[in-house]
Amino acid sequence: MLNCKEVTELCSLEMEQPIVLGQRLGLAMHLMMCSGCTNYRQQMQVIRTAMQTYADGNAVVSSTDSLK
Amino acid sequence: MSNTPDLRHEDHPASAVQAISAEALIALRTDMLKFAQLQLRNKETAEDLVQESIEAALKRSSTFAGRSTLKTWVFAILRNRIIDHVRQAGRIVPASSLLEDDENWLERQDALFSERGGWRESARPHAWPAPEESMQSQQFWRVFEVCLDRLPPNTGRVFMMREFLGFDTEEICAQLSITSTNLHVILHRARLKLRACMEAGWGRPEEAIC
Numbered sequence: 001m002l003n004c005k006e007v008t009e010l011c012s013l014e015m016e017q018p019i020v021l022g023q024r025l026g027l028a029m030h031l032m033m034c035s036g037c038t039n040y041r042q043q044m045q046v047i048r049t050a051m052q053t054y055a056d057g058n059a060v061v062s063s064t065d066s067l068k
Numbered sequence: 069m070s071n072t073p074d075l076r077h078e079d080h081p082a083s084a085v086q087a088i089s090a091e092a093l094i095a096l097r098t099d100m101l102k103f104a105q106l107q108l109r110n111k112e113t114a115e116d117l118v119q120e121s122i123e124a125a126l127k128r129s130s131t132f133a134g135r136s137t138l139k140t141w142v143f144a145i146l147r148n149r150i151i152d153h154v155r156q157a158g159r160i161v162p163a164s165s166l167l168e169d170d171e172n173w174l175e176r177q178d179a180l181f182s183e184r185g186g187w188r189e190s191a192r193p194h195a196w197p198a199p200e201e202s203m204q205s206q207q208f209w210r211v212f213e214v215c216l217d218r219l220p221p222n223t224g225r226v227f228m229m230r231e232f233l234g235f236d237t238e239e240i241c242a243q244l245s246i247t248s249t250n251l252h253v254i255l256h257r258a259r260l261k262l263r264a265c266m267e268a269g270w271g272r273p274e275e276a277i278c
Binding site for chain 2: 003004005006008009011012013015016017035036037039040042043044046047048049050051052053054055056057058059060061
Protein backbone atom coordinates (compact mmCIF):
# COMPACT_ATOMS: atom_id res chain seq x y z
CA MET A 1 0.00 0.00 0.00
CA LEU A 2 1.39 3.38 -1.00
CA ASN A 3 1.76 6.05 1.67
CA CYS A 4 1.02 9.76 1.17
CA LYS A 5 4.66 10.66 0.61
CA GLU A 6 4.95 8.09 -2.18
CA VAL A 7 1.65 9.23 -3.66
CA THR A 8 2.85 12.84 -3.93
CA GLU A 9 5.90 11.56 -5.81
CA LEU A 10 3.65 9.67 -8.22
CA CYS A 11 1.44 12.73 -8.66
CA SER A 12 4.47 14.59 -9.94
CA LEU A 13 5.76 11.70 -12.04
CA GLU A 14 2.44 11.22 -13.83
CA MET A 15 2.68 14.81 -15.04
CA GLU A 16 5.92 13.93 -16.79
CA GLN A 17 5.36 10.49 -18.21
CA PRO A 18 2.74 7.72 -18.35
CA ILE A 19 2.90 5.69 -15.16
CA VAL A 20 2.70 1.90 -15.27
CA LEU A 21 -0.41 -0.09 -14.44
CA GLY A 22 0.74 -1.10 -10.95
CA GLN A 23 1.40 2.55 -10.10
CA ARG A 24 -1.95 3.62 -11.51
CA LEU A 25 -3.81 1.06 -9.41
CA GLY A 26 -1.86 1.90 -6.27
CA LEU A 27 -2.57 5.58 -6.83
CA ALA A 28 -6.29 5.04 -7.47
CA MET A 29 -6.71 2.89 -4.35
CA HIS A 30 -4.93 5.40 -2.16
CA LEU A 31 -6.92 8.34 -3.54
CA MET A 32 -10.23 6.62 -2.76
CA MET A 33 -9.38 6.74 0.90
CA CYS A 34 -7.31 9.90 1.24
CA SER A 35 -8.80 13.37 0.81
CA GLY A 36 -5.44 15.04 1.46
CA CYS A 37 -3.80 13.35 -1.51
CA THR A 38 -6.93 13.84 -3.64
CA ASN A 39 -6.68 17.57 -2.97
CA TYR A 40 -2.94 17.44 -3.62
CA ARG A 41 -3.40 15.82 -7.01
CA GLN A 42 -6.05 18.33 -8.10
CA GLN A 43 -3.85 21.17 -6.98
CA MET A 44 -0.99 19.90 -9.13
CA GLN A 45 -3.25 20.58 -12.12
CA VAL A 46 -4.18 24.00 -10.77
CA ILE A 47 -0.50 24.83 -10.48
CA ARG A 48 0.25 23.63 -14.00
CA THR A 49 -2.62 25.69 -15.40
CA ALA A 50 -1.50 28.71 -13.39
CA MET A 51 2.05 28.38 -14.70
CA GLN A 52 0.81 28.29 -18.30
CA THR A 53 -1.60 31.15 -17.76
CA TYR A 54 1.15 33.26 -16.25
CA ALA A 55 3.61 32.44 -19.04
CA ASP A 56 0.96 33.40 -21.62
CA GLY A 57 0.67 36.81 -20.03
CA ASN A 58 -2.89 36.13 -18.89
CA ALA A 59 -2.39 36.45 -15.16
CA VAL A 60 -4.29 39.24 -13.47
CA VAL A 61 -1.35 41.10 -12.01
CA SER A 62 0.28 44.41 -11.26
CA SER A 63 -0.39 48.02 -12.01
CA THR A 64 -0.72 47.62 -15.76
CA ASP A 65 -4.21 46.22 -15.34
CA SER A 66 -5.53 49.61 -14.44
CA LEU A 67 -4.13 51.06 -17.64
CA LYS A 68 -6.05 49.05 -20.14
CA MET B 69 -4.23 49.55 -24.36
CA SER B 70 -4.12 52.80 -26.27
CA ASN B 71 -4.28 51.27 -29.73
CA THR B 72 -5.68 53.67 -32.26
CA PRO B 73 -7.20 52.03 -35.32
CA ASP B 74 -4.97 52.50 -38.30
CA LEU B 75 -7.17 54.10 -40.93
CA ARG B 76 -4.88 53.10 -43.79
CA HIS B 77 -6.09 49.57 -43.33
CA GLU B 78 -9.77 50.21 -43.36
CA ASP B 79 -10.04 48.61 -46.77
CA HIS B 80 -8.95 45.34 -45.24
CA PRO B 81 -11.13 44.93 -42.18
CA ALA B 82 -10.47 41.18 -42.10
CA SER B 83 -6.83 41.72 -41.25
CA ALA B 84 -7.81 43.79 -38.20
CA VAL B 85 -4.42 45.44 -38.17
CA GLN B 86 -3.88 47.74 -35.24
CA ALA B 87 -1.04 50.12 -34.72
CA ILE B 88 0.85 49.24 -31.56
CA SER B 89 2.11 52.20 -29.67
CA ALA B 90 5.39 52.16 -27.81
CA GLU B 91 3.46 53.37 -24.77
CA ALA B 92 1.23 50.31 -24.77
CA LEU B 93 4.30 48.09 -24.81
CA ILE B 94 6.12 50.03 -22.15
CA ALA B 95 3.07 49.68 -19.92
CA LEU B 96 3.63 45.93 -20.05
CA ARG B 97 7.29 46.19 -19.16
CA THR B 98 6.83 45.63 -15.41
CA ASP B 99 4.98 42.37 -15.93
CA MET B 100 7.48 41.24 -18.55
CA LEU B 101 10.38 41.97 -16.21
CA LYS B 102 8.79 40.05 -13.38
CA PHE B 103 8.25 37.05 -15.60
CA ALA B 104 11.77 37.12 -17.05
CA GLN B 105 13.34 37.57 -13.65
CA LEU B 106 11.46 34.71 -12.06
CA GLN B 107 12.84 32.44 -14.74
CA LEU B 108 16.35 33.83 -15.08
CA ARG B 109 17.03 35.00 -11.52
CA ASN B 110 19.25 37.65 -13.02
CA LYS B 111 18.12 41.24 -13.21
CA GLU B 112 20.47 42.42 -15.94
CA THR B 113 19.76 39.56 -18.31
CA ALA B 114 16.05 39.94 -17.64
CA GLU B 115 16.20 43.65 -18.48
CA ASP B 116 18.17 43.02 -21.68
CA LEU B 117 15.76 40.38 -22.93
CA VAL B 118 12.70 42.49 -22.11
CA GLN B 119 14.21 45.45 -23.92
CA GLU B 120 15.00 43.33 -26.97
CA SER B 121 11.50 41.89 -26.94
CA ILE B 122 9.87 45.31 -26.83
CA GLU B 123 12.02 46.46 -29.75
CA ALA B 124 11.26 43.28 -31.69
CA ALA B 125 7.55 43.74 -31.01
CA LEU B 126 7.64 47.30 -32.35
CA LYS B 127 9.46 46.20 -35.49
CA ARG B 128 7.03 43.38 -36.08
CA SER B 129 3.92 45.22 -34.97
CA SER B 130 2.26 44.66 -38.34
CA THR B 131 2.18 40.93 -37.61
CA PHE B 132 0.07 41.47 -34.49
CA ALA B 133 -3.30 40.36 -35.79
CA GLY B 134 -5.35 41.14 -32.72
CA ARG B 135 -6.33 37.49 -32.35
CA SER B 136 -4.75 37.45 -28.90
CA THR B 137 -4.28 40.25 -26.43
CA LEU B 138 -1.25 42.44 -26.91
CA LYS B 139 0.17 41.12 -23.66
CA THR B 140 -0.08 37.50 -24.76
CA TRP B 141 1.56 38.35 -28.06
CA VAL B 142 4.43 40.20 -26.43
CA PHE B 143 4.86 37.49 -23.79
CA ALA B 144 5.25 34.93 -26.58
CA ILE B 145 8.05 37.02 -28.08
CA LEU B 146 9.70 37.35 -24.69
CA ARG B 147 9.31 33.66 -23.93
CA ASN B 148 11.04 32.74 -27.19
CA ARG B 149 13.93 35.07 -26.35
CA ILE B 150 14.26 33.48 -22.92
CA ILE B 151 14.21 29.99 -24.47
CA ASP B 152 17.00 30.97 -26.89
CA HIS B 153 18.97 32.46 -24.05
CA VAL B 154 18.61 29.39 -21.84
CA ARG B 155 19.65 27.12 -24.72
CA GLN B 156 22.71 29.20 -25.50
CA ALA B 157 23.74 29.68 -21.90
CA GLY B 158 24.14 25.91 -21.59
CA ARG B 159 24.53 24.25 -18.24
CA ILE B 160 23.93 26.77 -15.50
CA VAL B 161 25.32 24.88 -12.53
CA PRO B 162 26.98 21.55 -11.88
CA ALA B 163 24.45 18.74 -11.65
CA SER B 164 25.44 17.97 -8.06
CA SER B 165 24.52 21.40 -6.78
CA LEU B 166 21.15 21.16 -8.49
CA LEU B 167 20.14 18.51 -5.98
CA GLU B 168 21.88 20.16 -3.05
CA ASP B 169 20.26 23.46 -3.92
CA ASP B 170 17.54 22.83 -1.42
CA GLU B 171 19.44 22.25 1.79
CA ASN B 172 16.38 22.26 4.05
CA TRP B 173 14.70 19.59 2.01
CA LEU B 174 14.93 16.79 4.56
CA GLU B 175 13.70 18.92 7.43
CA ARG B 176 10.86 20.21 5.34
CA GLN B 177 9.86 16.77 4.31
CA ASP B 178 9.81 15.77 7.99
CA ALA B 179 7.50 18.67 8.67
CA LEU B 180 5.09 17.42 6.00
CA PHE B 181 5.11 13.66 6.52
CA SER B 182 5.27 11.35 9.53
CA GLU B 183 7.84 8.55 9.76
CA ARG B 184 5.32 6.23 8.13
CA GLY B 185 4.86 8.60 5.20
CA GLY B 186 1.39 9.94 6.03
CA TRP B 187 0.52 13.64 6.00
CA ARG B 188 1.07 15.36 9.32
CA GLU B 189 -2.20 16.92 10.41
CA SER B 190 -0.91 20.48 9.98
CA ALA B 191 0.30 19.75 6.46
CA ARG B 192 -2.60 17.74 5.05
CA PRO B 193 -3.79 19.48 1.85
CA HIS B 194 -7.19 21.19 2.12
CA ALA B 195 -9.53 21.74 -0.80
CA TRP B 196 -8.88 25.10 -2.49
CA PRO B 197 -11.52 27.57 -3.61
CA ALA B 198 -12.69 27.10 -7.23
CA PRO B 199 -9.55 27.48 -9.36
CA GLU B 200 -11.13 29.21 -12.34
CA GLU B 201 -12.56 32.01 -10.25
CA SER B 202 -9.41 32.21 -8.20
CA MET B 203 -7.32 32.90 -11.25
CA GLN B 204 -9.38 36.03 -11.78
CA SER B 205 -8.22 37.38 -8.45
CA GLN B 206 -5.10 39.48 -7.99
CA GLN B 207 -4.54 37.93 -4.58
CA PHE B 208 -4.08 34.50 -6.14
CA TRP B 209 -1.40 35.80 -8.50
CA ARG B 210 0.36 37.86 -5.86
CA VAL B 211 0.78 34.78 -3.69
CA PHE B 212 1.75 32.76 -6.75
CA GLU B 213 4.58 35.17 -7.62
CA VAL B 214 5.84 35.29 -4.05
CA CYS B 215 5.81 31.50 -3.79
CA LEU B 216 7.62 31.01 -7.11
CA ASP B 217 10.22 33.49 -6.00
CA ARG B 218 10.72 31.54 -2.78
CA LEU B 219 11.70 28.33 -4.54
CA PRO B 220 15.42 27.65 -4.17
CA PRO B 221 17.00 29.35 -7.23
CA ASN B 222 18.14 26.31 -9.20
CA THR B 223 15.08 24.25 -8.32
CA GLY B 224 12.96 27.17 -9.45
CA ARG B 225 14.83 27.59 -12.71
CA VAL B 226 14.45 23.92 -13.62
CA PHE B 227 10.76 23.89 -12.68
CA MET B 228 10.12 27.02 -14.76
CA MET B 229 12.07 25.61 -17.72
CA ARG B 230 9.53 22.83 -17.66
CA GLU B 231 6.33 24.75 -16.88
CA PHE B 232 6.91 28.28 -18.19
CA LEU B 233 9.12 27.61 -21.19
CA GLY B 234 7.70 24.22 -22.06
CA PHE B 235 11.00 22.38 -22.47
CA ASP B 236 10.45 18.64 -22.63
CA THR B 237 12.13 16.48 -20.03
CA GLU B 238 14.70 15.04 -22.48
CA GLU B 239 15.95 18.47 -23.40
CA ILE B 240 16.19 19.60 -19.78
CA CYS B 241 18.17 16.47 -18.88
CA ALA B 242 20.52 16.96 -21.83
CA GLN B 243 20.93 20.65 -21.15
CA LEU B 244 21.71 20.19 -17.46
CA SER B 245 23.48 16.83 -17.76
CA ILE B 246 21.21 15.17 -15.22
CA THR B 247 19.32 11.89 -15.30
CA SER B 248 15.56 11.81 -15.63
CA THR B 249 15.41 10.46 -12.07
CA ASN B 250 17.23 13.57 -10.84
CA LEU B 251 14.92 15.76 -12.85
CA HIS B 252 11.83 14.10 -11.40
CA VAL B 253 13.15 14.64 -7.88
CA ILE B 254 13.75 18.34 -8.58
CA LEU B 255 10.31 18.85 -10.15
CA HIS B 256 8.61 16.97 -7.31
CA ARG B 257 10.35 19.10 -4.66
CA ALA B 258 9.39 22.27 -6.51
CA ARG B 259 5.74 21.24 -6.73
CA LEU B 260 5.56 20.12 -3.12
CA LYS B 261 7.02 23.38 -1.91
CA LEU B 262 5.05 25.60 -4.24
CA ARG B 263 1.78 23.92 -3.26
CA ALA B 264 2.42 24.25 0.46
CA CYS B 265 3.29 27.93 0.03
CA MET B 266 0.18 28.56 -2.07
CA GLU B 267 -2.02 26.89 0.51
CA ALA B 268 -0.51 28.85 3.38
CA GLY B 269 -0.76 32.18 1.57
CA TRP B 270 -3.94 31.81 -0.34
CA GLY B 271 -5.72 28.46 -0.03
CA ARG B 272 -6.54 28.97 3.63
CA PRO B 273 -6.77 32.72 4.06
CA GLU B 274 -8.18 32.37 7.56
CA GLU B 275 -4.88 30.89 8.67
CA ALA B 276 -2.54 32.90 6.49
CA ILE B 277 1.05 32.59 7.65
CA CYS B 278 2.89 33.07 4.37
